[in-house]
Amino acid sequence: MDATIEVRGLRKRFGPTVAVDDLSFTAGPGRVTGFVGPNGAGKSTTMRMIMGLDRPDAGTALVGGRPYRSLRTPLCKLGAMLDASAVHPARRARDHLLWLAHANGLPARRVDEVIELAGLGGAARRRAGGFSLGMRQRLGIAAALLGDPPALMFDEPVNGLDPEGIAWMRGLLRSLAAEGRAVLVSSHLMGELEGGADHLVVIGRGRLIADTAVQDLLEAASAGRVELRTARRQEAMTALAHAGATVTATGRDAVTVTGLTTERIITLLTGAGVAFTGIAEHRASLEEAYMELTKDAVEFQAVTGREAP
Numbered sequence: 001m002d003a004t005i006e007v008r009g010l011r012k013r014f015g016p017t018v019a020v021d022d023l024s025f026t027a028g029p030g031r032v033t034g035f036v037g038p039n040g041a042g043k044s045t046t047m048r049m050i051m052g053l054d055r056p057d058a059g060t061a062l063v064g065g066r067p068y069r070s071l072r073t074p075l076c077k078l079g080a081m082l083d084a085s086a087v088h089p090a091r092r093a094r095d096h097l098l099w100l101a102h103a104n105g106l107p108a109r110r111v112d113e114v115i116e117l118a119g120l121g122g123a124a125r126r127r128a129g130g131f132s133l134g135m136r137q138r139l140g141i142a143a144a145l146l147g148d149p150p151a152l153m154f155d156e157p158v159n160g161l162d163p164e165g166i167a168w169m170r171g172l173l174r175s176l177a178a179e180g181r182a183v184l185v186s187s188h189l190m191g192e193l194e195g196g197a198d199h200l201v202v203i204g205r206g207r208l209i210a211d212t213a214v215q216d217l218l219e220a221a222s223a224g225r226v227e228l229r230t231a232r233r234q235e236a237m238t239a240l241a242h243a244g245a246t247v248t249a250t251g252r253d254a255v256t257v258t259g260l261t262t263e264r265i266i267t268l269l270t271g272a273g274v275a276f277t278g279i280a281e282h283r284a285s286l287e288e289a290y291m292e293l294t295k296d297a298v299e300f301q302a303v304t305g306r307e308a309p
């Protein structure tokens, strides 16, 4: 069975709301695919359709080439955490996992393995009702890993986690992908995926905005920008502008330059006798790249407008 999650021409409407609109993408093996879009963009609905919890109006969702509902041992094909609170509060974490394992014909020893993998450790014998959000997320992850599936899907797994929890989650997602699995992970905050995702599927109002490797996106957003540090900012800006560069002051002694290579900037400033203390090619953050990518998309502007006070 191949490690892929694939949607083709997926469409879903709730009354007047088009939640998912002709959406196609593939989360491939060996990589973490970030599934990003603002609140209400259609991420959860897409994931629910992948798991057969919502029926699409059109299109298909396939896990390893087959509809989820047709899988005989679904937990062994796709591990998913869509809602971390979906555990009975009175149930102890380990019992919850044992029950799931039993219902799916999996050995009890696997329960102890996933408790370890998810870092549940000492909390395994506590009741889920008393769990912090972080512990509930870990329990959800443990359940998703039970069947050792080649494909995994997590809806907002870092939502509400502290920085330590986010770093842990990022490491876990990466290690799962490094084992060759397909990992699809949603977030409405691009920054949360920084350093965690290899590929991005960006949606807005149910539609695909971008389907790109993170590396390509960062390179495109970084291209041609050079950060310069100099106490003689004004002179530097004048010299570089004369040479045809676009210059923007970004701090008291900081200037961003586009339109000239680093080498050319160094030659020009040296020739003009303008001292500088630092020069580096700009590396865009994922958040920056996302803003650049979505700045013209009506879907994102509309959302920002709606949330504005």
Ligand SMILES: Nc1ncnc2c1ncn2[C@@H]1O[C@H](COP(=O)(O)OP(=O)(O)OP(=O)(O)O)[C@@H](O)[C@H]1O
Pocket (backbone or CB within 6 Å): 014, 017, 018, 019, 037, 038, 039, 040, 041, 042, 043, 044, 045, 046, 187, 188
């Ligand atoms: N069962 C439902 N009935 C009616 N409308 C729904 C239902 N489920 C989702 N929607 C609507 O569909 C749209 C997409 O919602 P969805 O939850 O899939 O977005 P999302 O990208 O996951 O958002 P979030 O980041 O807030 O979780 C929204 O407008 C939402 O209100």
